[in-house]
Structure formats: structure tokens, C-alpha cells
Amino acid sequence: MRVHYFGEIADIIGKNTDDLVLKNASVSELLSYLQSTHKLLVDDIHIAVNHQIVSKEKDTQLNETDEIAVLSPFAGG
């Protein structure tokens, strides 16, 4: 599953894209992975599935062909 990282998240993880294999591919599983592996705060990140930002409360299932994005608000200006 191809995951794209944007902004500060990409800098923290050290890359812009990842090919992930998750046991039970879902948004909550992805959030747990990002939290445990990269110490990202779940409250501060947002997940888009096929360019639609999804609610973190609903545990959306992810398919191998889905395009996943992980983003957060930017501060600068």
C-alpha cells in the first residue's frame, strides 16, 4: 500500500512515500503504526484515502490499490 507523507510529517519520517504492509489494513491500524514507529501524535495528523480526508473515528478499511496521504496543518506564512 503506497502512503504519501506531506509537510513536517515527511521530514519527521525522513521520506515522502512509503510502501506499507499492514496486518489489518485500516485507518486505525495505520495511525497506530505511525504513532508507534514514528512517534507521531494521532491528534495532529490527518489521513486521506483516495484524496478524501477520512474521519479518524470511523475505522475505514484500506485496500491495496488505495492512495493514502498523511498530512497536517502548516503554520507558516
Added chain:
Amino acid sequence: MSHEKYIRQIALPLVGRSGQQKLGHSRVLVVGAGGLGNAVLPYLASAGIGSIGVIDGDRVSLSNLHRQVLFSESDIGELKAAVACEKIAKQFPEAMLTHYSEFLTGENALKLFAQYDIILDATDAIDIRYLINDACIVTGKSFVHASVYRFQFQVALFNANNSGTYRCLYPTAPKTTQSCEEAGVMPSTVAMAGLYEVNEVFKYLLDIGKSQINSLLLVDTLSNEQNNFSFERKNQDHITRVFFEKEYQRIEQLAFANTEKDGYFLDVRELDEQPTIALENYVQIPLSALEKSLELVPTNNPIYLFCQSGKRSKTAYRILQGKGYAKLFCLTENAIEINEITFEIIE
């Protein structure tokens, strides 16, 4: 208004003379005169926007100049909003420019927003975007947002024709984010972000094209990739005037009995007012002199404000809050009551 000046945009079928008139009658408020503010102001004015307001309490510094191109070295130390308007007025004398050399706060936002058709977010901090968002909901205004992280930027139009808001996209503020000062930024990235904002303003005012509503545009200027992320509009009925007042106009109050030993008592009465107060960690700075005497106010200790009736201490609270003081409290008692309490303690 000279039509000759705008003839090239009037020539556009989607603009025409009626569109130009719309722009000429429009009022746009720019919040922030930093990188984004400097990028948007010349183009708002050059397109013939009739009335432009700029609010920013910050002053020009040397590290601003690489991206805040309206300013020069001779402007260092001057108020950004005033200098920006002065420069724009010279080049575009038709534009009616108003500068507000203060920071946007819960106290001034609603009154100010009510005077404009659309708000342009040119700020550089997340918290202020919730203030802009909520003030726009309360006053029924739309706002164009842009923000920058290194070589990437985000753009969206919020609260337009019942569209989603900044809170629909980002319900709560993140605990940590980096500003341009911390993360670094190229001037071209901020300029591009600003020009996307101006373009959204023109489309909104002229009612042409497809506005960036219910969808966030994220541009990577290194790869030139653009992504649109759509988001759901959520009910924002709880953002009311009462909510706004509670959220942004709240003053922390504390009883004298609950003050802590490391706190400072700041009396903002005039020096000749009675009774005189005898307290440890006591500082008297009249409200009229407060802004010029901030070096006397400790930044890391709690500050307990009081005056004669409680009115001036609230004004002082807002001034210090605007300067970034965090541990602020207005005492529920004022000079007369405090004098009685301290008298009892001494007795």
C-alpha cells in the same frame, strides 16, 4: 476609477466592465503583513479592489526582508501594516487602504470583519486561524487561507456559500508545528501561496471559476505536484457569538487568597491614587505607561492584575495577553479590598 488602467482584465469575458465594478466596490481585509501579506497586497491593489484593510501589530526586522519585499532596510523597526500601506498607496493611489497596527484579537475581530466582504488569512500561526475561522462564522464572512511549510503550501476557501470551515478540515489545533522562522522558507514559495490566495479572492468576488471550497489544495514546489484533498462539511452551529466570547474574550480571574508566592502583583492605577498598597512582589505601572514599560513585568511568573474598579486591569490583561504573557490573572478584589486584606494580615 480609470478603466484604461484595467483594460487588459476588463477584456476578459469573465470579468468585463461589470466585473471590474464589482472589484472596485469590494472590501478585502488582509490579516498579517508578513510574507503572505506582502505577496497579496500589490495584486489586490493592482486589480482595482476598492478598499483594502491590513491588520498586523508586528514590526519589520532584517530577517523579514528576503520574502517581505515591500519592506527595505530603512523600514526596520517600523510597523509592518503602516509601511505596507504606504508603499502600496504610492503605486496604486486609487485603492482605499486602511492599516490597523495591532494584532487580531477576540476583542477587535468581530467589529473589524463586519466591515469587509472577505477575509484573507496571511498569518503565520495556527491558533490565530481558529480565531479568524470562528470570527468569520459569527460575522458570516468567507476567508481564504494559505499556509506554508518549507517548499510546500496549502490553500483553501472556507465558509463560502455554506461550505466547510477550517474546523471541518482541522477540528483542533495540533500540539506542535513549525513556523517559517523555525522551518525556513524560500520567498518564491510564500509568494506562490499568496498569489493562489489572491486568485481565490478574485474568483469569489467575481463569482467565476471553481472556488477551492470543501477541498484543500496542497502544492509541492519542489516536484510541482498538486494534490486536492476533499473534506466533509460538518455542522458548526455551536460556533455562536456566545461561544466566541467565551473562547476569545475570556479573562482569567483569581481571588487574592488563591495567589501564589512566586506571582507578581501588578497595580495599573496612576501613581497618585489611594490607597497605597504594601505587598511583596508588588509593581505599580499605570495603564497608560504599560506598553512602554514591559521590561518591568516578569514573563515567567504569574501576574496578578488589579486597579481601582477592575476596568483598567482588564485592559491591561488584553495588552499583556497580546504581548504573549501566559500566566495572567485579574484579581477579583481591587485596591480598596486588597488594602483591607493586607491590613488584616499585618494586624
